Amino acid sequence: MKTRFVGLVLAALCATPHAFAQTYPARAINVIVPYAAGGNTDVVGRIVAEHMSKVLGQQLVIENVAGAGGTTGSARAAKAEPNGYTILVGQMGTHAASVGLYPKLAYDPVGDFEHISQLSDTPIAILVRKNFPAQTLSEFITMMKADPNKFNNGHGGVGSTSHVSCMFFTSLIGARSPMVAYQGSGPALNDIVSGQYDFLCDQIPHLVPQVRQGNIRALAIAQPERSPALPDVPTTIEAGLPAYQASGWNAMFAPKGTPRDIVAKLNAAANAALDDAATKGKLEAIGAVIPRKENRTSEGMKKFVEAEIGKWAPIMREAASQVK
Amino acid sequence: MIDLSGMFNALVASPMIIPAAFAGIAWGILGGALPGISPSITMALLLPFTYGADPTAAVVLLASTYLGAEYGGSIPAILIRTPGTNSAAATVIDGYAMKEQGKAGEALGISLYSTLLGSVFGVALLITLTQPLAAVALAFQPTSYVGLGVLGLSVIASLSGESLIKGMMAGLIGLMIATIGTDPVTGNNRFTFDDPELLSGIPPILVMVGIYAVAELFEQASQPGWRQTNTADAAIKMPDALMRARLRVSQIIGALIGFIEGLTPGGGGTIAAFLSYNEAKRWSKKPEEFGHGSPEGIAAPESANGSVSATALIPMMGLGIPGSNSAAVLLGGFLIHGMTPGPMLFTKHYDVVMGLYAGKVISLFALLVVAYLILRPCIWLVNRPKHYLMAFIFALVLSGVYAIHNSLFHVGIALAFGVIGYAMKYYRIPTLPMVLGVVLGFMVESNYRRALVLSDGDHMTFVEDPIAACLLIVAFGFILVSLVRHFRDSMKSDQKVKSA
Numbered sequence: 001m002k003t004r005f006v007g008l009v010l011a012a013l014c015a016t017p018h019a020f021a022q023t024y025p026a027r028a029i030n031v032i033v034p035y036a037a038g039g040n041t042d043v044v045g046r047i048v049a050e051h052m053s054k055v056l057g058q059q060l061v062i063e064n065v066a067g068a069g070g071t072t073g074s075a076r077a078a079k080a081e082p083n084g085y086t087i088l089v090g091q092m093g094t095h096a097a098s099v100g101l102y103p104k105l106a107y108d109p110v111g112d113f114e115h116i117s118q119l120s121d122t123p124i125a126i127l128v129r130k131n132f133p134a135q136t137l138s139e140f141i142t143m144m145k146a147d148p149n150k151f152n153n154g155h156g157g158v159g160s161t162s163h164v165s166c167m168f169f170t171s172l173i174g175a176r177s178p179m180v181a182y183q184g185s186g187p188a189l190n191d192i193v194s195g196q197y198d199f200l201c202d203q204i205p206h207l208v209p210q211v212r213q214g215n216i217r218a219l220a221i222a223q224p225e226r227s228p229a230l231p232d233v234p235t236t237i238e239a240g241l242p243a244y245q246a247s248g249w250n251a252m253f254a255p256k257g258t259p260r261d262i263v264a265k266l267n268a269a270a271n272a273a274l275d276d277a278a279t280k281g282k283l284e285a286i287g288a289v290i291p292r293k294e295n296r297t298s299e300g301m302k303k304f305v306e307a308e309i310g311k312w313a314p315i316m317r318e319a320a321s322q323v324k
Numbered sequence: 325m326i327d328l329s330g331m332f333n334a335l336v337a338s339p340m341i342i343p344a345a346f347a348g349i350a351w352g353i354l355g356g357a358l359p360g361i362s363p364s365i366t367m368a369l370l371l372p373f374t375y376g377a378d379p380t381a382a383v384v385l386l387a388s389t390y391l392g393a394e395y396g397g398s399i400p401a402i403l404i405r406t407p408g409t410n411s412a413a414a415t416v417i418d419g420y421a422m423k424e425q426g427k428a429g430e431a432l433g434i435s436l437y438s439t440l441l442g443s444v445f446g447v448a449l450l451i452t453l454t455q456p457l458a459a460v461a462l463a464f465q466p467t468s469y470v471g472l473g474v475l476g477l478s479v480i481a482s483l484s485g486e487s488l489i490k491g492m493m494a495g496l497i498g499l500m501i502a503t504i505g506t507d508p509v510t511g512n513n514r515f516t517f518d519d520p521e522l523l524s525g526i527p528p529i530l531v532m533v534g535i536y537a538v539a540e541l542f543e544q545a546s547q548p549g550w551r552q553t554n555t556a557d558a559a560i561k562m563p564d565a566l567m568r569a570r571l572r573v574s575q576i577i578g579a580l581i582g583f584i585e586g587l588t589p590g591g592g593g594t595i596a597a598f599l600s601y602n603e604a605k606r607w608s609k610k611p612e613e614f615g616h617g618s619p620e621g622i623a624a625p626e627s628a629n630g631s632v633s634a635t636a637l638i639p640m641m642g643l644g645i646p647g648s649n650s651a652a653v654l655l656g657g658f659l660i661h662g663m664t665p666g667p668m669l670f671t672k673h674y675d676v677v678m679g680l681y682a683g684k685v686i687s688l689f690a691l692l693v694v695a696y697l698i699l700r701p702c703i704w705l706v707n708r709p710k711h712y713l714m715a716f717i718f719a720l721v722l723s724g725v726y727a728i729h730n731s732l733f734h735v736g737i738a739l740a741f742g743v744i745g746y747a748m749k750y751y752r753i754p755t756l757p758m759v760l761g762v763v764l765g766f767m768v769e770s771n772y773r774r775a776l777v778l779s780d781g782d783h784m785t786f787v788e789d790p791i792a793a794c795l796l797i798v799a800f801g802f803i804l805v806s807l808v809r810h811f812r813d814s815m816k817s818d819q820k821v822k823s824a
Contacts, residue, residue, distance in 0.1 A: 036649055037368030038656030046660060050375050064368060065729060068506065068523035072729070075520065101511065106520055152778060158511030180777050181509045183770065186646045193643070194462035196778060205659075209644050209666035285662040 024084055024262050025058040032080075032088045034073025036066045039185075040203060040286075044120045044250045045089035047282045051273035056265070069159035070094040071102060078107035082257035087116065087266065091250045096308035097164045100316025109309060114263045115302040116252040117270040118295040120288035122203040123227050124165045124246045125218045126236075127211070129195045137219040137239035140199070144175040152197035153177040156185040159316075161248040165201035165222075167315045172244055192216055203248040204229060205287030222246040229287050249291070249308075251301055263298055271296050326451055327678060334679035340381035341679055345686040348385045349694045352392020357400055357408045357702075359533050360724030363393035364649035371657065379661035380676045384683030386657045387637065390650050391443060391687055394593065394633040395695065398435045398626055403428060403706045404717050406537035411593035411629050413532050413759055414601040418614065418621030425617050428703055433562040436695050438575050438623040440688060442630025445579040446586065447684045450634045455670065457587060457635075458642025464588045466775040467786050471795030472588070473768035476595040478799040479602040480757040481806035485615070488810045491757045494748065498761020501526055508770035509777070521733040528594075528762045530725060530734055534741020535748065535755045537721045541714055542746040560699050567619060574604035574620035578627030585628070586635025593632040593648075594763050597625035602802075634684060641665050641677070 033045045042064060049060035065073030070093055077088035095109035107113075126137065134140035144151060153170070155163040158181060170177055180197050182188040185206060192200050193215045204211075204221070208229045211218045220239040221227050236244040252270055254263055273279045274290050283290065294300040335341055348370075355366025367389045374382035397409030402419035415435065422431035449457065477495065484491020504515045505525025516522040563571060578600040585596035604624030605614040614621050637654065639645050644666030646652035658665050663673050670677055706713060725738045748755050779785035786792050 036652060037364065037371060038646065038649075038652035038654070038659075043656050043659045046371060046375075046656075050372075059372075062372065064365075066524075067729065068520055072520060072524070104518060157508070158506065178777050178780075179509075180774050181770070182774070183508065184652075186652065190461065190639075190643070190645045191465070193645075194465070196465055206644065206664075209664055209668050213667050282660070282662055286659050286664075 024265060025056050027085065028059045028061050029056070029084070030086045031060050031062050032073045032077045032086065033062055033064050034066065034070035034077075034088070034090065034094055035064065037062075037064045040122065040205060040248070041070075041089055041091050041250055043286060044283065044288060047279060047286075048089075048119050048252075048270060048273045051276050051279045052266075052269040055269040055272045069098065069101070069157070071098055071106060074098075074109075075106035077253065078112040078255055080255045082114075082255040082259075084254065084258050084262035084266065086255065088113070088253040089119065089250055090253050091161075092248050092308060092312065093159055093161055093164070095251070095253070095305055096312040097159060097161075097316050099309050100313035101159045110302065110306055112256050113253040114256060114258045115298050115305060116254055116263060116266045117274075117297070118249055118251040118291040118301050118304060119270065119274070120250045120283055121223075121291050122205060122248040122250075122288050124161070124201055124222045124248060125204050125207065125211075125227075125230070125233065126169060126199065126201050126220050126222070126244075127192065127207060127216050127218050128199045129192050129197070130214060130216055131195065132198060132217065134219070137234070137236070137241060140219055141173050141175075141241070144170075144173060144177065148176050149178060151177050151199060152180050154180045154182060154188045154192055154197040154200050156182055156188045156202070160185070162188060162200060162202040164312055164316060165246050165248075166199075167318070168246055168312070169201050169244055171315055171318060172241065201246075203287070208287055220244075223289075227287070227289075228284075247289075250288075251305070267296075267298055330674070330678040331682040331685070334380060334675050335682045337675065338378050338380040338679050340378050341384045341683045342686055344377075344381040344385040345388045345683045346690040346694065348388025348390075349392040349687055349690040350698075352389035352394075353396035353399070353694060353698055355389070356393030356396025356412075358724045358727075359400055359406045359408055359537060359721050360529055360726075360728045361408075362529065362649065362728075363390055363397075363409055364653050365728070366393045367650055367653040367657075371653070371660070374657055374660065379663065379673075380679030380683070382661060383654065383657050383676065383680050384687070386654050387680060387684060388687035388690065390636075390654065391630070391633040391684075391691060392694070393650075394629045395436070395439045395626075395691060398439070398622075398629070399432065399699070399702055400537075402431045402435060402622070403702060404537065405540045406717070406721055407529075407532050410528055410532070410763065411597045411625070411632070413536075413594060413763075414597040414625035415622055416536055417601070417756065418616075418618045421615065421617035422619070422622070423706075427617065428706065429559045430561040430563075430619070431622055432699050432703070433560050434567070434571065434619050434622045435626045436560075436692070436699070437563055437568075438571065438578065438626040439630035440691060441575050442579045442582055442627035442632075443634055443688055443691070444630075445627075446583060446631040446634025447681075447688065449583060450637055450684065451681045454638050454642045455667070457638050460587045461639035461643060461645065463791065465789055465792070466771040466778065467789040467792035468588075468795065469771040470768055470775055470786060471789075471792035471799070472595065473764045473771065475795045475799040475802070476598060476764045477760060477768065478802040478806075479598050480760055481803045481810075482602055482605065483754065483756045483760075484810075485754045486752070487754075488807070490753045494753050494755065495757035495761045498531075498758035498763075499765040501531065501758075501762050502765025502769070505766075508766070509773050519733075521731065525766065526737060526762070527728065527734070528759070529728070530738045531741050531762045532759055533721055533725055534738045535745030535758065537717065538738060538742025539745030539749060539755075541718055541721075542742060543749060544710070544714055560696065560703070563619070571619060571623040573607055574600075574624040575627040577603045577607060578624040578629075579631045582628035582631025583635050586632040587638055593629055593636075596628040596632050598760060600624040600628040641669060641680075642667065644669075 080086035218233040397412030401412040401415040405420040407413040480495040581600040640651040
């Protein structure tokens with residue numbers, strides 16, 4: 001009798017995760033966005049979460065936990081119970097650049113998470129103020145090299161995509177420039193439109209209207225193909241700097257230890273959202289690109305995050321050492 | 325310039341605008357009245373409900389919430405000495421003093437009336453001049469923001485009360501608190517003691533909740549007897565003709581300063597509220613009443629807040645550049661529905677713009693109706709026996725603080741500032757300069773350093789920018805006048821003592 005009881009308990013324990021996954025999700029899922037509402041990561045997260053809610057039959061509720069360059073919210077998600085009811089929308093800053101930027105990062109972007117799927121790729125462009133003398137990227141690079149420390153580079157804050165993207169650009173061409181830090185992309189955009197500083201490297205969604213109006217000029221886009229949003233702007237390959245390939249990306253993570261079945265369910269729901277015409281249309285309308293299929297698998301995304309850390313962390317360490 | 329038929333057509337095409345405006349105002353007032361819940365958080369909480377909604381109704385809902393929240397912040401400021409939002413901090417000074425004099429209903433009436441007038445002014449400018457005025461935002465450079473911040477800080481000189489030295493001390497402590505967190509230029513951590521909770525610095529609302537609300541609770545608890553509940557003030561009293569005439573100048577000052585602040589991304593409503601408070605005091609026929617329950621002391625900051633809530637949309641819609649967190653959430657609301665704010669918005673989604681304008685007008689009526697309905701129970705609530713009320717306020721304030729980031733650490737900070745606020749009261753150190761230091765310190769520092777990077781370290785840049793130069797001259801003028809007045813008054817009182 002005792003043996004049978006123990007056997008039953010063991011069987012129940014073994015069956016629980018599977019049974020749990022079968023009934024998942026039984027309630028609303030908390031989606032941590034580690035930035036303020038209204039920003040790029042928030043908007044991407046909300047657009048995808050809306051369709052995922054329909055697929056999963058439960059509401060995905062966005063919780064904005066901003067602070068410390070997105071690391072506060074990411075750390076909270078890493079420490080959450082791994083039951084599939086707390087997930088995270090991270091991005092290049094929180095899960096790649098942060099490794100080089102924060103010596104005591106409170107989480108490991110690879111080891112502390114289950115990787116659900118990449119959600120978006122957002123092209124990065126190199127832009128100059130409208131009356132800047134250089135007309136092409138090669139002219140700009142020549143000017144930068146001829147006169148180091150002359151041309152100011154604005155960015156949306158230490159650790160932001162615009163900061164690390166320009167660090168990558170200047171380190172590639174072997175130049176330096178004084179950096180003007182702003183509190184967010186909005187104020188940085190305001191000041192390049194009014195001609196306060198010379199150049200900016202940032203994700204294109206919020207820049208497109210300004211480029212189309214001629215308020216700023218895009219010299220190149222750091223991806224292999226031209227952007228449908230800015231078809232006249234050459235790629236960095238066309239413009240003579242093929243090594244400069246960069247994008248701001250968003251991806252969905254779950255705390256380490258989340259049952260595999262649940263991760264698979266979340267992955268399927270995220271993929272269904274990205275394949276949905278309406279969701280795709282909304283993401284493309286804000287200038288985002290639907291990620292490649294291989295980065296939309298759990299394993300593929302993990303490899304992608306590792307590669308991104310390898311790319312951005314050394315640049316950020318270099319930047320941090322320059323500051324000190 | 326005003327396309328009335330366009331607005332009417334938009335209203336007919338999207339009748340949901342009307343309930344959206346009312347719902348936004350009601351939700352905004354509730355969110356704004358909860359200490360800790362900022363207007364942007366109040367708006368963000370609504371974003372999921374806008375997914376399936378008509379895009380025009382969705383943006384109207386968010387924009388109305390912004391106005392409602394800006395107003396809602398003044399209710400706890402007046403009734404329980406707790407600013408619900410950062411920009412309601414200036415309203416605490418005379419609002420709570422009036423409440424203590426048994427004039428809570430009158431103070432709430434003045435606040436509602438002034439917010440409405442400020443909003444009417446702001447909405448009129450939004451509807452008529454968004455596109456031409458959007459360009460003004462671009463004229464503001466980092467140097468100009470330094471000028472604006474210093475002008476805001478110069479108010480310390482006139483708000484220090486009995487001791488200028490103590491006021492300066494408090495202001496300096498505030499500035500020091502503002503340096504906690506990640507360095508805005510280098511990214512190095514300052515005074516964070518390796519604690520990730522401190523990386524983003526200390527949010528000003530925690531300081532305000534601590535030194536106003538928590539310190540007041542300590543103070544009340546330390547008094548032997550509870551003040552008798554006054555039921556006579558349990559009715560909202562809108563200002564009569566005499567009072568309206570008295571408030572006119574301060575409301576004009578508030579609306580104009582709010583308009584300028586709204587246009588400049590990064591300025592923020594809090595500076596507008598304090599600057600207009602200070603200006604209203606200077607232009608008032610009864611400046612001695614400020615700080616002791618002056619109606620103008622409520623009218624000026626509240627009319628500024630109303631004006632800001634409309635004019636802050638001008639750079640967001642005209643340029644596509646969000647100047648504040650609230651404007652960023654509204655921008656997010658546009659993006660979710662596939663619309664990109666900026667110059668193209670007016671050609672590609674003209675109907676939505678007209679709908680938003682119509683919604684803003686409706687939200688003004690909604691504010692009057694909803695506020696009137698909400699204020700009565702609020703007044704009833706604060707007239708409950710004090711021992712229950714104090715416990716309720718304590719729970720409300722701390723849960724509001726916890727809700728900002730679901731952080732107990734923040735609750736601890738608010739309590740610590742409660743102790744500091746109580747000690748400051750005991751030693752008669754004015755708290756307002758400290759609040760100003762905390763609110764403006766980071767803005768002044770980051771823009772000052774930014775301006776110097778841009779000018780290659782040349783301080784002449786602050787003189788070469790005409791806006792900065794003008795603002796700095798006005799600021800130094802304020803300080804000089806306040807110093808002269810202060811020393812003249814202290815000499816007079818010295819003479820009185822000698823002659824006695």
